[in-house]
Amino acid sequence: MSPWPATPRGRRRRRARRPALRSRRSGPDGDPSTHGETAAFRAAGRQPTYRGTTMTTTLSPCWYCSGLILQFGISRLxxxxxxxxxxxxxxxAGHGVEVVVLDDPECAELMxxxxxxxxxIWNEDIGESS
Structure with missing residues (x-):
């Protein structure tokens, strides 16, 4: 039995060095569209602005999550x-979001x-057939 019930991705949104929230896995609610980015965003609730917010993620976001980041003006990824x-x-990055790719070996090994x-589970998460 695997220790992972869903894709092991972590997401965090930060503003002014304070974590706003964290979601450790994608799809824990059985919804394949619930990636870590969307779970973190939903859990944060309404904010007056998302400008100045940093989202940290284990993996590069998919199209769906990238659209969310751009739509709501999250400044840094x-x-x-x-x-x-x-x-x-x-x-x-081409649309003005500051992007930092750490290329962390531990993240790559985990994934x-x-x-x-x-x-x-991985193929479902990225929208591919197995």
Whole structure:
């Protein structure tokens, strides 16, 4: 049995060095559209503005989550690694979001192990067929 009930992604939105929230996994509610970014955003509730907010993520966000980041003006995105899933961080950078890719080996190892152990969950999460 795997220790992961869903894709092991963490997300955090920060403003003024204070964490606003964190979501550790995508899809824990059984909704495949609930990625860590969307879970974190929903949990934060309404804010007067998202400008000046940083979202940190294990992986580069997909199109769906990238649209959310751009739509609500989240200013900065920190990506743990973009090897296992390239995502749309470059698209966000081209639209004015400050993007930092850490290329963290621990993030890449975690995701590589998860993908190998759970290809079905991974493919659902990224919108691919198994």
């Amino acid at each position: 920190v990506v743990g690694e973009a090897r296992t899933f390239e995502g749309r961080h470059e698209w966000l 590589t192990a998860f993908i190998k152990e759970h290809p079905g």
